[in-house]
Amino acid sequence: MQKPGTAPAQGPDSPKPADAAPAPDNTPIVPEAEFDAALPPLSGDLNAPLEPMPADAAAAPAPTTADPAQAPAQAAAQQPITPGTLPPAPSQDPQLAQPLEPLSTFNTAPLQTVADPASGDQPDVRYASEVQGLDPLGLTDEFDSLSALKKGGGKADNATQVSARAREDEQLALRLMKSLGYYDGTAVATVETVAGTPAKLRALVTASPGQQYKLGSVTVKADATQPPELVRRELPLKVGDPIEAARIQGAEANVSLRLPQQGYPFVKLGERDVLLDEQTGKGDYTLPVDTGPRSSFGVLRTEGDPVFDLKHLNVFPRFDQGQLYDARLTDDLREALVATGLFNGVGVEPVRTGVTAVDGTEQVDLLVRQTRGPAKSLSGSVGFNTGEGIKAEGNFTNRNRFPPEGALILGVIAGTQQQGLSVGLRRQNAGKRDRTVSLLASANHSSYDAFDAFTGTLSGRVSYDSTPIWQKKFTYAYGFELVGTNESVFDFDKFDRDRRTYGVVALPGQVLFDTSDDLLNPTRGYRLKLNVSPEVSVSGQTKPYARTLIEGTAYYPVSDSLVIAGRARAGSIFGIARDDIAPSRRYYGGGGGSVRGYGFQRLGPLEPVASLTPDSSGNVDRADLRPLGGRSINEFALEARYRFGNFGIVPFVDAGNAYESSLPKGSDLRIGAGIGGRFYTNFGPLRVDVATPLNPREGDGKIALYISIGQAF
Structure with a gap:
């Protein structure tokens, strides 16, 4: 009986009964239960190392190939490597075994090309430079002394170099104007060819200062001092002064100099703050100051390679113990030691002791660091x-x-x-x-x-x-x-x-x-x-x-x-x-x-x-x-x-x-x-x-x- 929906093959090319294909075997190659049992256990940790291959799996025979011609090669590839059985290395080229030649033997001269002529005498680019707008501020001389264009001497390798120098001078003009309080100033640099002389350029820096900012208020944040308002008194700034960098820095330096001369050797200046107001042209200046303790002279200490002992060191000071600290007397002591000519180096610096004197000042000792010199x-x-x-x-x-x-x-x-x-x-x-x-x-x-x-x-x-x-x-x-x-x-x-x-x-x-x-x-x-x-x-x-x-x-x-x-x-x-x-x-x-x-x-x-x-003539x-x-x-x-x-x-x-x-x-x-x-x-x-x-x-x-x-x- 034939299955429904099929018919036997007929005709001259139909298969003979002897050549008919065997009926398909639907029996599974490996039972599903056996396949699942052979799988290695899986870990839930994705970062865990791989498990080792089981020994029986390593010893399992290699699968065969259907192509008889590839069988020997495949078999050879499947064989384990036995020490000492590797084939000999192929022979090396003798040239590869020779040492490399030293670099000095190579010709390092670059190749000559049309774009890179051998002659180094290429014509320089000549230029003239000028600055406008700084004369009313009295900054022209300072600009000229720092100008990249001026330092170039009017010569450059190419126009790009001239432009780069002009951009540097543009920034220089801005910095100089800001140093005098012109914070809204602008500067523009232009480089153009001089008419009639294409090989010559003209570099022009044009500055526009704008308004000058002035101090609208001066505020000092510091602890109480004796006498009162000492820091403000030694900060020589007043409302209405131009906000000039040199003026501000000089005033702050005066505080750092004068307070140690009046009993405050450990004064420290904080970061200044200047708040500008574009509408009024004013700037509010604030300076935090850590004055440290008001101090008096204590005793001398010494360390290093001693030239003098403490007994002789005490011959030099021009101050007495308990006297209000004055940095000028400390400097005088240092200079007197230097004048002996016996030191390679000598330093004198105040050291806090935490000891409070009767007058409320903190005693400060002077540490003398000695380095012996040739006598x-x-x-x-x-x-x-x-x-x-x-x-x-x-x-x-x-x-x-x-x-x-x-x-x-x-x-x-x-x-x-x-x-x-x-x-x-x-x-x-x-x-x-x-x-x-x-x-x-x-x-x-x-x-x-x-x-x-x-x-x-x-x-x-x-x-x-x-x-x-x-x-x-x-x-x-x-x-x-x-x-x-x-x-x-x-x-x-x-x-x-x-x-x-x-x-x-x-x-x-x-x-x-x-x-x-x-x-x-x-x-x-x-x-x-x-x-x-x-x-x-x-x-x-x-x-x-x-x-x-x-x-x-x-x-x-x-x-x-x-x-x-x-x-x-x-x-x-x-x-x-x-x-x-x-x-x-x-x-x-x-x-x-x-x-x-x-x-x-x-x-x-x-x-x-x-x-x-x-003499013979009767003369003397x-x-x-x-x-x-x-x-x-x-x-x-x-x-x-x-x-x-x-x-x-x-x-x-x-x-x-x-x-x-x-x-x-x-x-x-x-x-x-x-x-x-x-x-x-x-x-x-x-x-x-x-x-x-x-x-x-x-x-x-x-x-x-x-x-x-x-x-x-």
């Missing part, structure tokens, strides 16, 4: 003066050989007319700040026209001195000298030179009042100095006497580059005849520190002409007359010091003389004039002066030259 130094100088010859001086100093601040100083003088050795001991800040105690022993030989002397000296000195960092109005010095000297002296009885030995005991003293603005190169102020030295001379007889010298100098600045300087000096020796005084302790005029144009120590009384031996050369020195002297000098940069020109005129009398005279003044050059360095000016005598005596030279360090006075 040894070498110094030297070389100079030349007509009549004095060449003189070179050298010193070796160990400034802390005997702590604290006990210095050992070895000196040498080598010159054509002076030679000497010295050894000195010096203690600075000896028990008191800026007090110096020194002891010096020296042996010297001086050979001048006035005298030839072999001198030994032992001297001591106590002084209160100025320093380059702290110049004082009033200073003083006193001490003693023990001098033994053998000198050539003119003997009027023999009418010839003879040698005589002198012993001198002296008690020199000096006071100086100084209002000048600089120790080495003053430009304003004046100085008054008085020297007094009671002395006793022993040479066969004991002769007491006194040497005095008074000197005044003044400096007046005519302009920033011109200073008029003047000097007057007078000296006297009382109580002894001139010929009883050792020649080296008499007064002489002439030379680089006296009346320029005349030889060193040549002014004053001279030997009698009769002491000279006439007055230049051979040697000075005798005197008991008094007067000198005057006037200079016009014109400076340009590190150089200067100084015309000058000097006058003076030395006299046999004990009081100087106003007559018989010798005058010299000349011109000098100055080269200003950080340690003082280098001086070269050329002078000539205006009323010379017979035998005086025509020209005198002086080379040294420092001004003449």
